[in-house]
Amino acid sequence: MGEADHHQENGSAAPGENGMDPIAAADAAKMEANAHFKEHQFAEAVEGYTRAIELTPSNAVYYANRAAAHIHLENFGCALSDASRAIELDPKYTKGIYRRADANVGLGRMRKALTDYKRAAQVNPRDPDLRKKLAHCEKEVKRIRFEEAVATPDEKPAAEELELSSMPVEDSYDGPMMEGNEEGGYTLTRDFVVAMIEHFKAQKLIHKRFAFQILTQARDALAKLPTLVDVSIPDDKHITVCGDTHGQFYDLCNLFELNGLPSEDNRYLFNGDFVDRGSFSLEVILTLMAFKVLYPQHMHLARGNHESQSMNKIYGFEGEVKHKYNGMMADIFKETFWWLPLAHVLNRRVLVVHGGLFSQDGVKLDDIRAVNRYREPPEEGLMCELLWSDPQPGSGRAPSKRGVGVAFGADVTQRFLQDNGLELLVRSHEVKDEGYEVEHNGYCVTVFSAPNYCDQMNNKGAWIRFSGKDMTPQFTQFEAVPHPNVRAMAYAGNFYSSMLGM
Incomplete structure (x- = not known):
């Protein structure tokens, strides 16, 4: 995931810990979570991003970062929810969009993933990593459609063809x-x-x-x-x-x-x-x-x-x-x-x-x-x-x-x-x-x-x-x-x- 994006916050923030400014406290929690993420301590990273969200619940970055940690934990339902919330807060936030796509990939829902990759590419068409993901996902969806088209309900089991x-x-x-x-x-x-x-x-x-x-x-x-x-x-x-x-x-x-x-x-x-x-x-x-x-x-x-x-x-x-x-x-x-x-x-x-x-x-x-x-x-x-x-x-x-x-x-x-x-x-x-x-x-x-x-x-x-x-x-x-x-x-x-x- 790397360093989290800096992103404009909207809305009010809850009081910070120990009297600290809530925005500063949230950023500190995010930085601590980033450090856990880099050490592959993904459950601890989720906890840190959650503290940041509780302090400033309108920051799309925190939700997208937590989605990334959930993907590593294979909590794809949580990742979908967090990524969707990031998109609600900022419809043009590319990482929120393709993190939702990544979560759908983890669940094998390639068509839904493709929809989000296309949307993210429209927002940020020059991102080389995103373009590569889009191309691979398009190829995978085409393969799935082809297999569905040629499949027959009475297809003979492969084991019966084995000699x-x-x-x-x-x-x-x-x-x-x-x-x-x-x-x-x-x-x-x-x-x-x-x-x-x-x-x-x-x-x-x-x-x-x-x-x-x-x-x-x-x-x-x-x-x-x-x-x-x-x-x-x-x-x-x-x-x-x-x-x-x-x-x-x-x-x-x-x-x-x-x-x-x-x-x-x-x-x-x-x-x-x-x-x-x-x-x-x-x-x-x-x-x-x-x-x-x-x-x-x-x-x-x-x-x-x-x-x-x-x-x-x-x-x-x-x-x-x-x-x-x-x-x-x-x-x-x-x-x-x-x-x-x-x-x-x-x-x-x-x-x-x-x-x-x-x-x-x-x-x-x-x-x-x-x-x-x-x-x-x-x-x-x-x-x-x-x-x-x-x-x-x-x-x-x-x-x-x-x-x-x-x-x-x-x-x-x-x-x-x-x-x-x-x-x-x-x-x-x-x-x-x-x-x-x-x-x-x-x-x-x-x-x-x-x-x-x-x-x-x-x-x-x-x-x-x-x-x-x-x-x-x-x-x-x-x-x-x-x-x-x-x-x-x-x-x-x-x-x-x-x-x-x-």
Whole structure:
């Protein structure tokens, strides 16, 4: 974002702190917020801009700056609101206009973004950065319209077009090999997966034949599952619940080194957002899917809001797959993600979902079971809210800070759990400084497993272990580890990276 603009203020100001002139106090708060922003302390930046707004509520700059901080926090709903307020205060303030466009890009609403980029370009036609954003957005909208025009409702799934037998493993291939079987194909083994992880650590890819086999076998395993999966953990066993991993493969490897690889005796549930942002998303998802194939009853994968085509186009996964393999694999990943379950219930006591709860009371587990998940997430309804909602302090419900889903309070959580005979809600979806957070009087837990998220948030990662006997959550934190010098969202393209502050 850089230094905030100096901008003419209008209207009256509230009394300043300690008798300071309110305009001067607001400017001091803005400067403090700018410093936090430069240090990637975006939540603190939001607090500083909020103090400035409270002191001088008619300054468009403060709203636009706060919108920029919200975009980094992925609070796109708040960013849209702030940018719109900046535009109301000064209709010709270019940064207010294109910050609203940037927020719509973050939500995948490219047509709305294009409208604002065009408007901003009319106000400031010589801004080279703005002209570049406009050109890229126009190109993206044209691509979307073309895809909509050629799409057919009875289009054959990409996985049905795949012929593994047409992918011979060349003698020149020097990576890990699956075991041959009597049918002339290959069998996935634990030894292969362990060797594959080491191969990935060395920044090498496995042969496309093996990558496609992992993907299609995982797809078949997921397609057999219901939308809500009931998981039974015996008294003498345990399960580890992990939150977002977001393409941070080397941190995933560290997690496995600390807590053990998945096995029949070491159950895992990864709670969505495996991909995007981090630039080793393919390595993450192939590793997790391989373990799902090996241990279908003991390795559980849930869908997050980033297991969707619109997010994958924006945040890098689609570009990464096409760069490392090809477009067909990207298409099959899209279809495979559609089969990911939306919820898990552990020992009939703990509900695990990626996002959160609902905009209405009375939702039962059977309502979740009845959701048709084999599709792209809609912008409203149960499926959307399971993937996008967040807890809020206090009670009741409020519009989501993200612009999608709903914010739900402690009373909503406790009422839902009581209605469904449950004891705890576990969800992910949000960066937490300590890697986890317990809210809503202990009834709602957030877990996030991508430490130093996007190489800039300085947060810890965490996981939760539940023993089958008492199902009491036990938290373990871990720090980020070094990774090769590949920046986050390296495959998203300059357009999306510049929109989202990477």
